[in-house]
Amino acid sequence: MASKSRVSILDYFNIVCEGENGKIESNCKACGTRIQAKRTVTSNFVTHLKRKHQAMYDEFVRKKDVKREAMQNCTGPPSGRVISQSSPGMNKFDYSDPRQSLISEAIAKMIIRDLQPTQIVEYEGFRELLQLLEPRYIPVPCHYIQQQLLPAYVSQVQLAAKQALKGAESCSVTLDLWRSSFVGAGYLGVTCHFINADWHIRSALLACLPLTDHSNTQQMLSEFDEISESYGVSGKVFRVVADLSPGENRSPFRLPGFNLIGNGEEDEEGEEDCSDEKPGAGEAISSNENRKSLDQCLGRSRIDCFARLLAQCVKEGVCASPQISLPLSKAAHLYNYVIATVAPEKLVQVFGSNTSTNWQRPSSMDKWNAQLKILRQMVESMDFLEDIVDRNDLVLANLEKAVLRELVEVLEPFEEASDMVQGDKHVSISLGLPCVLGLRKHLAEVVTHQCAAIVMGLSQALDRRLAGILEDPLYVTATTLDPQFKLSWSSDSDWHKQVLLEEVGKHTPLSPLEHHSEAQPSPSKRCKLFSFIKQRPTAQAKTVEQELSTYLHEEPTDEDPLQYWKRKSIDFPLLSQVAKKVFTVPATTTSVDQIFNLVSKTLRPEQCRFLPKNLDTLIYLKANYRILWS
Secondary structure (H helix, E strand, O other), rough: OOOOOOOOOOEEEEEEEEEEOOOEEEEEEOOOOOOEEEOOHHHHHHHHHHHHHHHHHHHHHHHHHHHHHHHHHOOOOOOOOOOOOOOOOOOOOOOOOOOHHHHHHHHHHHHHHOOHHHHHHOOHHHHHHHHOOOOOOOOOOOOHHHHHHHHHHHHHHHHHHHHHHOOOOOOOEEEEEEEOOOOEEEEEEEEEEEEEEOOOOOEEEEOOOOOEEOOOOHHHHHHHHHHHHHHHOOOEEEEEEEEOOOOOOOOOOOOOOOOOOOOOOOHHHHHHOOOOOOOOOHHHHHHHHHHHHHHHHHHHHHHOOHHHHHHHHHHHHHHOOOHHHHHHHHHHHHHHHHHHOOOOOHHHHHHOOOEEEEEEEOHHHHHHHHHHHHHHHHHHHHHHHHHHHHHHHHHHHHHHHHHHHHHHHHHHHHHHHHHHHHHOOOHHHHHHHHHHHHHHHHHHHHHOOOOOHHHHHHHHHHHHOOHHHHHHHHHHHHHHOOOOOOOOOOOHHHHHHHHHHHHHHHOOOOHHHHOOOOOOOEEEOOOOOHOOOOOOOOOOOOOHHHHHHHHHHOOOOOOOOHHHHHHOOOOOOOHHHHHHHHOOOEEOHHHHHHHHHHHHOOOOOHHHHOOOOOHHHHHHHOOOOOOOOO
């Protein structure tokens, strides 16, 4: 047996026999698997433990770490510069050692998640940190990560994505464009959304491409065609969600004047939230040309991003009343003062347990709907906040309080809609039409005295940007095929039913008889032995009209739409085909769009951040992080 005076991998195995040449045979204590290896070469044992018994492997590594810490306590902590030789009594890891690989992988993960330059592994301070944490680790050079590790991860993602897309019947694609005059570059993100055989929605960034000319729509579409061809989806794309306007500022809209504690530059930006939307003449012309070119090339398959249109509606509506920034600014000063001077435990009843400090600011506060939640908490607890502050100049007047209360009430349904389409979870466009109807109803019924201009601005923006989806066949189809809605929203169910039938007919070219004959195998010859048994009648294929009538006759249900259609695909084969297409179209923004927003905020001259040379690779891997490390 292995000696108990040291930590050994053989502690997890029962040695059956040992040969004269040092070769041993042992059985795993956990599963009984027979493994052969030399006593001096234990990689087979380590590999088995890591692959089959992760908990036991983690325990083994933890014991080794405890042993190392005990040795460090005896010899004293390392001091001075990082040494290249091993410490006394301590050997460096072999490159084949699993712990060496795990640490290198963890470093690569950090570089990907934080969009750090690969040169960080050669910084003196970083290497000193590694030496302190694990002296046995051999630091890898920058070119190893940049030229070998990251490309290997890219190949893994591409292989996994291509394999997954082979089984996809159809998909939808989102095109996101980002450019920066500071960086002097533009990037095109191509994200694919598809439903797998088990009726689960999946998304993958197919490519993040650097663009030399962001205004050349033909170049972008050419790149898109090449990517579609390489991933085998060129004939499967159902819809393309494209927003290729060349605007540089991708920062989320924030309530004007409501500048919460930050690092300085937000105050200046916040004042411009209502004024930086209007592009210059040249940019507006370029944007219109891009839109026309997209419409010509993609035709009816192109749609706008619902989440972005909704955000633009809110921005235009709020900015219709410039006077709102004054009470918002005063409320922000009160919030910043309270957060900076009052103990967090006293503010739990107002802001909850996630209270910010004067040096820490949640990144989610960059979005207007997150700010509105803070504002609502302040309005509901304004008397308490004014009691605990000692400055009269921060106390809001009654009129200002009334304005903020009305603003919270007016924007609450918009906040609910934005929360639905701004998360990481895929939300289909089936929510778009009910959201617009609900927002319209709210604006028609809300009573305001101080925010009438905002209500009018929101109504006009809603009609200008989103009213068209109420008659869009795609949105009508998606909403009706969502089992929680069906046609309960419709004021003219007969007309919308006809729209749905026409749209379904476009995507189910086979007649019911043809579809039924393809789906059903030819009947086998009946055995004479069981000829006395009455033969079951052959099920007759239903038409689309029959399927739709039966589907609408059932009561709406809150069941997840995809799981509903997975369960009903046998009962409604034609409708389920269309459902599997329309539910791939997202109403939400993509992960790469969120990464572009992050890059816009961090890679600025005042941030003194260097642009990683392989930024496109890092963005690609960061967006597909779950594929590599789910």
